[in-house]
Amino acid sequence: MSRLPIDGSFGEGGGQLSRYAVALAAISGRPLYLRNIRARRAKPGLMAQHLTALRAAAEVGGGLLEGAELGATEIYYEPGRIRGGEYHFDVGTAGSIVLVLQGLLPVALHADGPVHLSITGGTDVRMAPPVDYLRLVFLPWLVRMGVRVHMESLRHGYYPKGGGLVQLQVEPCSSPRPLLAEAPGALQRISGVSHVAHLPLHIPERMAAAASAVLADFDAVQIETRVLGDTEAFGTGGAIVLTAETENSVLGAATVAERGVPAERLGEDVGHSLRAELNAGAAIDIHACDQLLIYAAQARGISRFAVRKVTEHTRTVIWLVEQFLPVRFSVEPWQGLYRIEVSPG
Template identity: 30%
Template sequence: MSISSNSIVLEGHRNFRLRLILATLSGKSVKIIKIRSNDLNPGLKDHEVSFLRLLESVTNGSHIEISYTGTTIIYRPGIIIGGEVTHNCPHSKPVGYFIQPMLMLAPFSKKKFSIVFKGITNAGDETGVDAIKWGLLPIMEKFGVRDCLLHVLKRGSLPEGGGEVHLLCNSLIPTPLTIHAIDIPKFSVIRGVAYCTRVSPSIANRMIDAARDVLKPTGCEVNITADVWRGENSGKSPGFGITLVAESKKGWRLVVENVGQAKSLPEDLGELTALQLMTEITQSGAIGRYQLIISLIFMVIGKEDIGRINIHKSEVDDHLIYALRDIKEIFGSEAFLAQDEEDPDFMILSLKGSGFTNVSKKVA
């Protein structure tokens, strides 16, 4: 990686959305080269092009150049303006793929964000709308973003979709708060939602019963609701899934979700998700895997102060390392990892804020 012609040059398609979000927040131009250059189908995929269109619609003055082969892109960011947008998501990715990065931009916009996303609401390869609602929005509250809502207007299961989700962010802040989450939370309540579209309502209850059987010995209060969708609001395809959330008294949450595949049984899905939640509780600090990247973004654009979060050693994986590299490349902030003195299985991740201020709001 090098810097040429005032653009930060990055390589490959990994962390595509994160790099563009970091560039937008920092105001720095990026050039991403060798995007799937060795693949049989080189260049940008349809969902990445769709994301670029979305980014263009919520910013003013952004300039995007894509090479003839689609393997190189130059992005010069403009000002985040937000406003009312309707975005049709391709069926290759669920709406969560597009909502997640928008959560990182929405609080630092000129106008309030009001985006309606149309497409698939839950899929196994990306964060679903329930996990965003239960897991990411509460984390944003910790950083001072208090009024951000996600409404599921229609459910849309794989493969045809037909779902609609409304993201509304009324909280415009100049700078995120500095976070110090170094204590491992004790979880007292397990909540969740089991949904189904265009199938028998009993499927949701079967998932709930299976999950409750696994979670009963924990001694936690278990409250899982059935979310049955019928008629026009249930999308175009049959499907089901379950999202479970462990919640502490101080408002920290860990999320696990699964979507039913072809020939999978609701009981197996409920049991698997409950077991995964237990694993997630054991192998997470204050911040879970789902929430780690958004936490790092808010930490790096915070005040010039050092924020700290407690993470489990198993959370230090390729995904985290690549994200920290991109943060260092674009913002120049380097994370420091130190072993927790009280428990060798946990680490304290420290990251200094860059002193970001909401330029878009000043212009308003």
């Protein structure tokens, strides 16, 4: 079978496209030639976290990955047999564990047996979802689709050294249930977690208070505040993750603590992000949307869900998935939102 050429600069053109391209090649059995990797970025080519993600997906997916080195702008991947078993991957920096899993989980679901993953790196880093977003928002959506994933966040890790540790147990599920989420239903509760490591307690308290103030006209907001010690975290850092649970959905918003950025601003930002989803009446938040598309594309039926905005990430993933899988996407305005429909080919 000839290699499928994919332009890594298409659309959003970032690391997500590269991670999903290798994952989709493994799932579909289609050989891949990926070129122009992150071509429009200030530092084009593969960085440490991208490299780990591609190597991890290729290792679980079997086959042969060529050209995957730091700074590489093109790679070749010949898929093989996707195997269950135990795997350990180390980003080697504070590169995001969650982004590594973004390309690894879809492959693991096609393994010939359970997959046990142990990944070290950054759990709460800029330009990536914090690990608590994965735990509180993204994985619950997969559970609704019939996917069985058990995750333990054993140690948090931050920029610049990483050192976080996350373990997962993944049961095979090559054809999940359709994702149906058009109307969120009544709000049940807003909760979350605001944490720091090796920093004063007043910082997560201030983040939580600012977020709660933005959401004050909703029912009582309950945000847990925590300070992590030596056994729970490596280095200093923090994050705040909020969830809004409704009758039919879970919406999330998150941000990572940054040196020099006031705790109040971080809390306000994440509060306004969640408020935007609630005010719009969305059933899936804009960040979960692009991450769930690859699973909806493999479902054994039609998926439909409503989002408040179609991001460039989402449009890029739609284009990429259609290159590999026999699936049709439709995106159309619907009741002040956008409805995305995913139909098996």
